[in-house]
Amino acid sequence: MRAMTGRAALGRLWKLAPLIAGTTAFLLLVIGLLVVYSGEESYRREKVEEVGVQARVLASTVVAALTFDDRGAAQDYVGALDVNPEIEAAAIYDANGQIFALYRRLAALRVPAPAPELGTVHADDRLSITVPVMQDKAVLGRVYVRAVLEPLTTRYERYAVIGLLVVMAALVTAVLGITQLALSRSYGELSDSNAQLEAQIAEREKAEEALRQAQKMEAIGQLTGGVAHDFNNILQVVLGNLGNVERHLQRGVDGDWRLLDRGVKAAIRASERAAVLTGQLLAFSRRQPLAPKPLDVNRLLGGMSDLLHRTLGERVEVETILGARLWQTLADANQLESAILNLAVNARDAMPEGGKLTLETANAFLDEAYAATEEDIRAGQFVVLAVSDTGTGMSPEVIAKAFDPFFTTKDIGLGTGLGLSQVYGFIKQSGGHAKIYSEIGEGTTIKLYLPRLLTAGAADEAEPASRSALRGGAEVILVVEDEADVRGFVVDMLRELGYEIVEAGDGQTALAALDQRRDIQMLFTDVGLPGSFNGRQLADEASRRRPALKVLYTTGYARNAIVHQGRLDPGVELLSKPFTYAALAARVRAVLDAKGEG
Amino acid sequence: MRWRRLASAAALPYWLLAAPASAQESQLEVAVKATFLVKFAAFVEWPVSAFESPTAPLTICIVGTPLGGIADQAAQGQSVSQHGLAVRHIAAAARGDGCNILFTAGTAQQPVAGALDAVHGAPVLTVTDLPETAARKGIINFVLRNGRVRFQIDDREAAQDGLRISSQLLALAVNVGAR
Numbered sequence: 043m044r045a046m047t048g049r050a051a052l053g054r055l056w057k058l059a060p061l062i063a064g065t066t067a068f069l070l071l072v073i074g075l076l077v078v079y080s081g082e083e084s085y086r087r088e089k090v091e092e093v094g095v096q097a098r099v100l101a102s103t104v105v106a107a108l109t110f111d112d113r114g115a116a117q118d119y120v121g122a123l124d125v126n127p128e129i130e131a132a133a134i135y136d137a138n139g140q141i142f143a144l145y146r147r148l149a150a151l152r153v154p155a156p157a158p159e160l161g162t163v164h165a166d167d168r169l170s171i172t173v174p175v176m177q178d179k180a181v182l183g184r185v186y187v188r189a190v191l192e193p194l195t196t197r198y199e200r201y202a203v204i205g206l207l208v209v210m211a212a213l214v215t216a217v218l219g220i221t222q223l224a225l226s227r228s229y230g231e232l233s234d235s236n237a238q239l240e241a242q243i244a245e246r247e248k249a250e251e252a253l254r255q256a257q258k259m260e261a262i263g264q265l266t267g268g269v270a271h272d273f274n275n276i277l278q279v280v281l282g283n284l285g286n287v288e289r290h291l292q293r294g295v296d297g298d299w300r301l302l303d304r305g306v307k308a309a310i311r312a313s314e315r316a317a318v319l320t321g322q323l324l325a326f327s328r329r330q331p332l333a334p335k336p337l338d339v340n341r342l343l344g345g346m347s348d349l350l351h352r353t354l355g356e357r358v359e360v361e362t363i364l365g366a367r368l369w370q371t372l373a374d375a376n377q378l379e380s381a382i383l384n385l386a387v388n389a390r391d392a393m394p395e396g397g398k399l400t401l402e403t404a405n406a407f408l409d410e411a412y413a414a415t416e417e418d419i420r421a422g423q424f425v426v427l428a429v430s431d432t433g434t435g436m437s438p439e440v441i442a443k444a445f446d447p448f449f450t451t452k453d454i455g456l457g458t459g460l461g462l463s464q465v466y467g468f469i470k471q472s473g474g475h476a477k478i479y480s481e482i483g484e485g486t487t488i489k490l491y492l493p494r495l496l497t498a499g500a501a502d503e504a505e506p507a508s509r510s511a512l513r514g515g516a517e518v519i520l521v522v523e524d525e526a527d528v529r530g531f532v533v534d535m536l537r538e539l540g541y542e543i544v545e546a547g548d549g550q551t552a553l554a555a556l557d558q559r560r561d562i563q564m565l566f567t568d569v570g571l572p573g574s575f576n577g578r579q580l581a582d583e584a585s586r587r588r589p590a591l592k593v594l595y596t597t598g599y600a601r602n603a604i605v606h607q608g609r610l611d612p613g614v615e616l617l618s619k620p621f622t623y624a625a626l627a628a629r630v631r632a633v634l635d636a637k638g639e640g
Numbered sequence: 641m642r643w644r645r646l647a648s649a650a651a652l653p654y655w656l657l658a659a660p661a662s663a664q665e666s667q668l669e670v671a672v673k674a675t676f677l678v679k680f681a682a683f684v685e686w687p688v689s690a691f692e693s694p695t696a697p698l699t700i701c702i703v704g705t706p707l708g709g710i711a712d713q714a715a716q717g718q719s720v721s722q723h724g725l726a727v728r729h730i731a732a733a734a735r736g737d738g739c740n741i742l743f744t745a746g747t748a749q750q751p752v753a754g755a756l757d758a759v760h761g762a763p764v765l766t767v768t769d770l771p772e773t774a775a776r777k778g779i780i781n782f783v784l785r786n787g788r789v790r791f792q793i794d795d796r797e798a799a800q801d802g803l804r805i806s807s808q809l810l811a812l813a814v815n816v817g818a819r
Contacts, residue, residue: 103808105808106809106811106812109683110676110809110812111788112790115811115812178682178720178721
């Protein structure tokens with residue numbers, strides 16, 4: 043607003059500029075005339091003074107000459123005026139008014155005779171001054187001096203120079219005024235077109251916003267459609283099989299146990315697929331809670347060999363080229379495994395007739411120049427994993443969209459379109475980047491860059507706890523979960539493992555229970571809780587009251603409460619939903635057994 | 641002839657008529673000298689001690705000369721500064737006799753040199769009318785140049801006597817004894 047009024051004020055000023063310029067020019071002219079007038083006046087005064095002095099000096103000089111009738115001396119005195127070129131004629135008169143001595147610059151010049159009246163006469167560029175010659179109070183005679191003033195024309199010539207300067211100054215001012223006028227006009231035009239431009243930009247921004255909104259809605263539509271499609275399939279399997287199981291159980295215990303077993307296993311497999319699906323969704327949204335640890339990619343690949351062969355089948359040959367002295371990186375091993383599997387599955391699907399999958403690792407340094415050529419890439423040292431196939435390859439258009447969520451070239455039901463976006467989301471969340479090199483018919487190479495881990499740290503062995511035998515315990519565990527079914531499942535499982543359970547549906551109840559039962563050793567809580575305490579605040583308060591209390595979080599969706607910048611806060615133990623009986627048993631035992639402050 | 645003189649006396653100044661007939665040619669010259677003698681007063685400064693008071697008369701003394709009557713006329717009613725002019729005719733000059741200007745043509749009783757000696761060293765402007773070659777002359781001495789009356793000035797003598805002569809007057813002198 044202030045800028046607007048400032049601009050308006052400036053505009054008004056600019057409109058006044060020509061008027062100001064005109065007034066200035068007029069004033070300059072008036073001042074010029076005044077200067078000429080006062081110059082003329084002071085010139086006249088100066089000359090009267092000058093010639094008067096000459097006359098008086100002569101008058102006082104010729105006293106003795108007049109007294110002693112010495113015409114020669116008087117002539118000498120009056121002749122001395124010759125040195126002043128302005129003096130044209132002069133005369134000394136005796137007491138009777140007769141000429142006593144005379145000076146004329148030119149013989150043709152005349153002087154008045156007898157002596158003229160005392161005083162000053164100014165006419166025709168001539169200034170005549172007559173003064174008395176006095177001795178004491180006696181008048182001895184008169185002195186007459188006539189000077190030629192600088193001709194009026196000469197003076198006017200000088201004034202003309204001044205006038206010319208004044209006129210030029212006035213002209214310059216006027217030109218400036220006119221220029222300002224023109225400028226203010228073009229300034230107005232400029233601000234008009236600027237306003238138009240701004241309006242256009244605003245319109246375009248609105249249109250772009252609308253387009254983004256439409257794209258978002260389209261993406262959400264795709265997402266919900268795709269997820270619903272896959273989930274419906276999964277639920278079909280789960281519901282169908284569980285229904286079968288229920289019917290068989292109702293019929294009595296004489297049922298076919300193998301049929302029951304098959305149904306339950308099918309339901310479990312379908313649910314696991316659902317878990318993978320939600321995991322991919324989270325990965326894409328970069329909201330999955332990563333647990334990055336120092337990682338040796340070569341060792342990870344070594345451990346995946348069997349898995350890859352099983353996934354890819356007989357017709358795909360797998361070659362692994364492990365780079366020597368490979369740097370360590372910091373990443374979530376499970377997620378990297380998922381990413382590699384996703385890439386392997388895509389490669390397999392691109393090679394329906396069979397082919398070769400090459401996994402290659404190396405150290406790479408990306409310099410600033412390279413980083414500058416690509417968006418979203420920072421320079422530095424990376425561990426690069428290249429996954430290449432000899433498949434059908436991708437067109438540039440497909441490459442451009444390959445990392446987009448729900449983009450798939452596969453038929454409906456064959457792919458969710460989340461595989462590569464999981465890869466991309468995970469890599470980005472890990473501080474690296476992914477790049478696709480492909481041409482139709484020439485196969486595809488996807489390179490994953492993971493940042494080098496610069497602080498030394500031993501790469502973790504695969505987590506032993508998850509694969510260890512199921513072990514329970516007799517400790518007292520406070521289970522806090524607002525979802526009754528989930529809480530029921532967890533409580534049942536933990537009781538089965540031998541633990542004593544105290545349950546609560548919200549934070550307040552949980553704290554009350556904690557105060558009543560001094561033997562509670564562990565808090566197992568959902569992160570998202572209703573009421574005034576979320577899981578994190580509950581755990582903090584509980585730990586404040588019972589510093590030795592162990593805490594294990596669970597969540598279906600990592601909240602900011604325990605995840606910052608995509609990573610779990612240090613010291614936080616999290617079991618992501620959905621989890622299996624085995625995973626629950628292992629993590630609970632591991633947390634209870636962990637040393638430290640709990 | 642007596643009536644003609646009387647008749648002429650009405651037209652001519654008295655001093656012209658009073659002049660001796662033998663010096664008729666120089667009557668004008670004498671008159672000019674007498675007038676000059678009076679006019680010198682305005683161009684000379686005396687020491688204050690030369691007067692009894694600021695308004696005391698400036699006395700012009702004339703020793704044995706025919707200038708007397710004409711000078712009386714010329715001085716009539718004149719004054720220099722606040723001093724009125726007075727003309728005295730004396731037989732002989734003497735120191736301290738109150739003369740400020742002394743014109744002497746010499747008499748048998750007191751020759752020119754005697755008069756000059758008498759006032760030598762006193763602030764008295766001595767005026768003589770001697771040939772240019774004369775050994776002793778007054779501070780101002782009349783001479784003739786191209787038939788006109790001019791004068792010499794001995795400024796050195798004037799200074800010794802405590803007199804200060806106007807530069808305008810010095811400028812009119814035919815020659816000046818420089819200080």
